[in-house]
Amino acid sequence: MQLGMIGLGRMGANMAQRLHRAGIHVQGFDPAAQAREQVSAAGIATSDTLQDLVHAIPAPRRLWLMVPSTVVDATLGALLPLLSNGDVVIDGGNSWYKQSQARAARCGERGVAFVDCGTSGGIWGREEGYCLMVGGDVGTVAGLAPLFRALAPAMDRGWAHVGPVGAGHFCKMVHNGIEYGMMQAYAEGFALMEKKAEFELDLAQVTELWRHGSVVRSWLLDLGADALRDNPTLAGIAPYVEDSGEARWAVAEAIDLEVPAPVITLSLQERLRSRQRNSFTDRMLATMRRQFGGHAIRKTDA
Structure with a gap:
């Protein structure tokens, strides 16, 4: 199985390395050259552009987004015109589940499947494995099972298909x-x-x-x-x-x-x-105590 990993920050890089060690060919992309260089040093192939990444992955493509939730829509906007019917996009970041449902509909209009994968494990996941809460179509998720098994702490635990699109990020x-x-x-x-x-x-x-x-x-x-x-x-x-x-x-x-x-x-x-640092709430509380009870207040130079 081959996978395109989009977003090579610490979490994405760690996941890419765990998959690489499991024998899954990972092709990485990140707009930051330094992030690409660090992953390349770990023996993982990288692409300099999103278009090059898509061309390097044979269809039907599996592309994993590990980017901040604030840039998922922009990333999808650049990615979808490059994809074909039958490709799959997985959002493994911390996205709001309702946005994931909307993104699935957006992808579906182009014949691209969308899977939302709530990912827990932090910086320890590369060695310990990740907890993966997966939402999406039954058949699509089944086809991605080798990825989830490789990322989880064990093949038979630490990951689950929890429901339809949105359920993963909801959990x-x-x-x-x-x-x-x-x-x-x-x-x-x-x-x-x-x-x-x-x-x-x-x-x-x-x-x-x-x-x-x-x-x-x-x-x-x-x-x-x-x-x-x-x-x-x-x-x-x-x-x-x-x-x-x-x-x-x-x-x-x-x-x-x-x-x-x-x-x-x-x-x-x-x-x-x-x-x-200088809570207005607490200053207001101190002021009211003085007003009704004559309680002393502490002065500050600020």
């Missing part, structure tokens, strides 16, 4: 919302232990303890243990947390479906709060 959206909640709970627990000065807790020790036999053990905890072992006080790390956008979609979906999701919602709000 990944919910997956990331749950991830936000889990990370927030861990972070709050570590903060409690760090604040309890009288016990002089070794957070790396406690985290390592919880990894074995505890009901709260998880891969996230494993990663937390590694981080605390290397940097017990988290020195040099700014209290600023980004979000990929998927939790926002999950919260909006919860509202649309009238499903209470307070943990996911609050964990997203906490990430937004982390970015406020």
Whole structure:
């Protein structure tokens, strides 16, 4: 089987290398020459243009997009005129499932099949394998099974055809919302232990303890243990947390479906709060406390 990989950032490059090791011929493309050079150094063939990539893959072509969700439509716009009836496009990035449904319809007008593949595994996926949540037509997904088996942790687990187009990215959206909640709970627990000065807790020790036999053990905890072992006080790390956008979609979906999701919602709000260096909300709260109760406020030079 041959595959065209479009997008050779860290995730795309890692996936290409895992497929290459599994004996699948991967032809890569990225607009950045440096990204192409790095993948070429790993023994993977690359093309300098999108048109050259398409010509290098025999029909029916299988093309995997591993690009930011903000450029999927532009990439499809450049790609679709080059494709033929029977080709398949797989979006493995973090796209909104409703956009994936619309993109499938757009591809279908040209006789091109579209598959959405929610991908989890991060930077560890190249060695550990990826969790793949696949949405699409039954026959199309079956034909792509060798790719998913090669990328998953094992041939018989770590990937699944979860439903029609859109289902893959929907499951990944919910997956990331749950991830936000889990990370927030861990972070709050570590903060409690760090604040309890009288016990002089070794957070790396406690985290390592919880990894074995505890009901709260998880891969996230494993990663937390590694981080605390290397940097017990988290020195040099700014209290600023980004979000990929998927939790926002999950919260909006919860509202649309009238499903209470307070943990996911609050964990997203906490990430937004982390970015406020001089919170107007908190200054307003302090002002109101002074107004009604005469409470003292702290002054700042800002």
